Every structure is written in structure tokens, then in C-alpha cells.
Amino acid sequence: MPTVPILMPQLGESIAEATIVRLQVAVGDTVRADQDIIEVETNKAIMSVTTLCNGTVAEIRAKEGVSYSVGSLLGLLDVTAEEIVRTGVETLESLEAKRNPPKLSGTSQDSDANVHFALEDDGYEEAPAVVPSVKGLPVPIGVMGAHYISPRMRARMDDLGLREADISAVVGTGAGGRVTVEDLEGFLDYLEAWPSSHASSMRLAVADAMRRSWTRPLATVGLPLLLDRAIDHRSRQNPTPGLTLYLLRAFALALSELPATAGYLIGEKIVHPRSFDIGVAVQVKDGVVVPVVRKVNRKPLVELIDEYADLVARARQRRLTEADCKGGIATVTNFGTFGLTSGTPIPLPNETIILGLGAGVKRPIWSEQVGAFLPATEASIVLTFDHRVVDGGGAGVLLNRVAALMQNPQAL
Amino acid sequence: MLIVLTPATVADAYHMLIDGVALNDPVVYCEHKFLYRWLKAKSINNEHLPIGQARIARPGKHATVVAYSAMVHEAVRAADRLQSDGWEIEVVDLRSVKPLDLDTILASVARTGRLLALGEAFPWGGVTAEVVSLVSEHGFHLLDAPPQRLNARDTPIPYHPKLWASHRPTPESICEALRHLLAF
Numbered sequence: 063m064p065t066v067p068i069l070m071p072q073l074g075e076s077i078a079e080a081t082i083v084r085l086q087v088a089v090g091d092t093v094r095a096d097q098d099i100i101e102v103e104t105n106k107a108i109m110s111v112t113t114l115c116n117g118t119v120a121e122i123r124a125k126e127g128v129s130y131s132v133g134s135l136l137g138l139l140d141v142t143a144e145e146i147v148r149t150g151v152e153t154l155e156s157l158e159a160k161r162n163p164p165k166l167s168g169t170s171q172d173s174d175a176n177v178h179f180a181l182e183d184d185g186y187e188e189a190p191a192v193v194p195s196v197k198g199l200p201v202p203i204g205v206m207g208a209h210y211i212s213p214r215m216r217a218r219m220d221d222l223g224l225r226e227a228d229i230s231a232v233v234g235t236g237a238g239g240r241v242t243v244e245d246l247e248g249f250l251d252y253l254e255a256w257p258s259s260h261a262s263s264m265r266l267a268v269a270d271a272m273r274r275s276w277t278r279p280l281a282t283v284g285l286p287l288l289l290d291r292a293i294d295h296r297s298r299q300n301p302t303p304g305l306t307l308y309l310l311r312a313f314a315l316a317l318s319e320l321p322a323t324a325g326y327l328i329g330e331k332i333v334h335p336r337s338f339d340i341g342v343a344v345q346v347k348d349g350v351v352v353p354v355v356r357k358v359n360r361k362p363l364v365e366l367i368d369e370y371a372d373l374v375a376r377a378r379q380r381r382l383t384e385a386d387c388k389g390g391i392a393t394v395t396n397f398g399t400f401g402l403t404s405g406t407p408i409p410l411p412n413e414t415i416i417l418g419l420g421a422g423v424k425r426p427i428w429s430e431q432v433g434a435f436l437p438a439t440e441a442s443i444v445l446t447f448d449h450r451v452v453d454g455g456g457a458g459v460l461l462n463r464v465a466a467l468m469q470n471p472q473a474l
Numbered sequence: 475m476l477i478v479l480t481p482a483t484v485a486d487a488y489h490m491l492i493d494g495v496a497l498n499d500p501v502v503y504c505e506h507k508f509l510y511r512w513l514k515a516k517s518i519n520n521e522h523l524p525i526g527q528a529r530i531a532r533p534g535k536h537a538t539v540v541a542y543s544a545m546v547h548e549a550v551r552a553a554d555r556l557q558s559d560g561w562e563i564e565v566v567d568l569r570s571v572k573p574l575d576l577d578t579i580l581a582s583v584a585r586t587g588r589l590l591a592l593g594e595a596f597p598w599g600g601v602t603a604e605v606v607s608l609v610s611e612h613g614f615h616l617l618d619a620p621p622q623r624l625n626a627r628d629t630p631i632p633y634h635p636k637l638w639a640s641h642r643p644t645p646e647s648i649c650e651a652l653r654h655l656l657a658f
Binding site: 212213214215216217236237242243 | 615619
């Protein structure tokens, strides 16, 4: 009866060997296809070697507790000829025929022979099992896998002005799933058939800033904020300051009490704020700009109204200077103006935190004093932070302080 | 300048000898003893490449093998074997080892992105080392995989034919080296 070898399969992308934990069958047992027959342990998990077809266990060479590399012969199955035809598995004979091609004998007329190296009158034989002098390419750990970009790929990406983020849409067919130059070019050809337009420089600037910011581990936490007091205070002001200004002031005051939350990590150094200059996100055509309001903690709200209005107006007219947008230590974004109630804003790449305000919604809020649900305007404030510098606890303390300060708008 | 010629074909053997004699520089002309036995041609074309230019012995697109002298034929045999697996291997016949035709080599690596430098000599500091270091220096941006070399083993050449066959590169070992290169 033909024999089918049981080989150690490739159990994972970087797995080179596994240790036998338990033999689940014995010699003579009848096994089905896809049956677990040998339990093995890799450095990642415990899994099983399964059979490729129905058969009877003829021999088990694997020993419990011993490590075998991928492709090692662990045992042999007796399999009927019909089953081999049905499943198409390799038999021991066919595998050996592949490994040792038939030898030449005598003075062969075969054009494949190294005839020009043969000595006269010598029955030259092809040497079996030739060991090449070049070993398997030593691939460092970081190089294996989908994220490796070869020098040629890097050069092609530079030519096309692409970054790694741009090729995330391309399916890689290279080793380990990496994207090859051919994959990239195929993808770009495919995109030719789609309608497209040129990205504006504003769009590209925002894209670059967000990509750079996103390379950090960001987390978002949020709180419900009662806006009624601020709304009430605001309605009695002339000129009327925007709600964003109230939040800006509360944020600056909270930050001046907790400056560590706005620390910026560079390598092993944390840079502290030297002036509480806070940016405000302004949506413009095809992008976002963030002009910075200076020393927000030092000026009461009334003093900020004109400066803020001027910055927003110039932002919308695209007349902000580079100096207007430089030096901020945190940003406020009021996405509630778009009707959004919740969001996960992304901090600027040179800042650690961003505070977002959602739209106010009338909700029934439980009042402990009165013992009933009372209508109130509730909005969500969220803080997205670089989790390398700030943890949930710190973010929580800051947000609670902002919420508390917002309940006392006359002090802002 | 010293010129070192390593013809791999009958036409090259003829033309390069005549061109070499005509040169004013000293020429080392390497005739491969064992090519005498096997390499035959009914006629020789008068069109021939100048000294210092390499020849594409076999076009391909997946990997480049740069070889000289008898190894060109071994490389072509290995390429034919890999053809059945769907790999198209380009073989460059250096023709003259000095001067080395870097332009042809770089153009070939630009097409394929992978290089195997094949030589029958010892690995240390040989022709293959020169090819690999020049390609790394001038064609780094063309490479998809580290450039590889295949040479004879770093031991004295054995006399017995079987030992010798395991000492020098053969189509099997060339195929295996190429498979490693293609898998990177």
C-alpha cells in the first residue's frame, strides 16, 4: 500500500520548528482526513498537526518532548491508492523522486549532463545531494513580513512621491505579503480608470499633518458637559462670544493648573508649555487651519473676543501667517458646529492633546437635589491625547476640571 | 590597463583573441580547458561585440545571473530548469572580466531587481565580489533583494570528479541559489 509521509507543517509565518507535546494516535490507528494526530507547541501557541487524508498510521517517528523543524518527517501513513487519487497528496515515493533526480550513467548523450567537464574514458556520474555554497539568505527579523520596503521599492515610491501610508491600499504579492513594485504599478494602472482630481496644497498639508500625528498611540476619553450656565451667561453679553471661547478659557485655566498634560515627548525628553497659547481649529474650504490664541490663561474672556474673531475671519479668508499658527501647546475643536455630537479628533503633530466639543442636545438630566429628571443642554467634551505622555487618569482630571470651570462662566 | 578576457562562446573565443592581440594593453586571455571538449560551432558570425561589453546570453525578468566563461553555460542550463517553474532568469555573459561592463549589469538588474553573481573561482575577493560590490554601490536603488554570490568552495579543488562536482557550482546548486534569491 502506498505510504504518505506526515511532515511538520508551516504552522505560522515565522515558525521554524515545533516541539512535540503529545502523540494523539498510535501505530495501527485508523485516521480520517483533517484529524489531529500530533499535538505540538510553538513559541506562539499549542496546535495540532492534522492528517491530509484518510489512512492508517504505519509509523510514528516523532518523539514527545523533542523539537522538529518545519518539513521534518514525523511519521508515515498507509493510504489506499484511491484515497491518494481522491486527495492528490504526495506519497513518499513521489517526494523522494523529486528530491533525488535519476542519476546519469556511463558516457551519456543526454544534453543535460555536464559533459564539458567530463574526463575522457570516465563513466561520469552526476553527484547527488549537492550543497550550495550560498546558504539561505539571512533575513533579519524586522525585514520579514509585509512592511518591508526594498531599496528598489523605496526608489519607485520616491519617484512617484508616495509614502507608506499611500500604499496601504495595495495588496502585496511579495514574500510575506509585502508590496512589490509590480503590485504598486498594477494598482496605479487600475486607478487610472477612476475619475480623479489633483489634491490641493491645503488638502496635502492637512494630510501630511494628520499622517504624522497618527504615528503616535492616541486615545480619546470624554465627558458629558452641561452647557446651560455658559449659554445663559453668553446670552447676556454684548458682543456675544462664541461658545468655543468659553471652552478655550476653561481649557487654558485647567491646563495652567495641570501643565503636565500638555507636555510634549521627544525621545526621552518632555517639553513643557512655556506660555498657554491654544489653537482653535477652523474649517476652511478643503481643509482645516489652526490659528493660535496667545496667553489664554492670562486674559479674561472679554479680552479674547476681538483677537479670536480676527483670527477666525483671517483664517476663513486664508490670510493667516505662519506666525499665527505657530507655538500652540494644545488645540480646541468645536465640531458641534457641524451638528456632530461625538468625535475623536486628532491632535496636531506637534501637540499632545486636543479638546473637542460636540453639539449641545436637550436631555433629561437627573438632579439629585430635586430628585427628578430636569431638562438641560448636554454636550460631549472629548480629549484625544498621546498616550505615551498622558494616561486616562490625567486626561480624566483635566476634563473634569474643564467641565467644572464651565459651570462658572462669569469667572472665565 | 590590464585586460582580462574570458570568452564563453566559440565566436567570442575567436574574435576576442584577435581583438586582444590588436590592443596595446597587456591582455590575459583565459581559455577554459573544458570548453574545448564541448563547445563547437559550424561557423562564426563576423558581427561581434567590442571588448569591454557584456552580452545578454539569455533574457529574463525575475533575476539576473552574471557569469563568465564556462559558468555562462551552467547558468543557462539552470535558467532553463527554472523556466518550467515559471521563473525567467536573465544570464549576462561578462566576456571580459576586466574591464567589467557595469552598464550592462546595472541595466539587467534594473529589469529584474535581483542579482546572483556566479563564478567558478574561490569566493574570496573574486570577480563575483567585484560585481556585487559595484552593483551595491551604484545600483542599490535597483535591488529588491541583497545581491548574492555563488562560487566554488573555499578549499583546494579536489581531483576526483564527484568531489569536484560538489566543489564547483552546478546547475542544481545554481537553481537552489536562485530559488533562495527569488524567495526573498
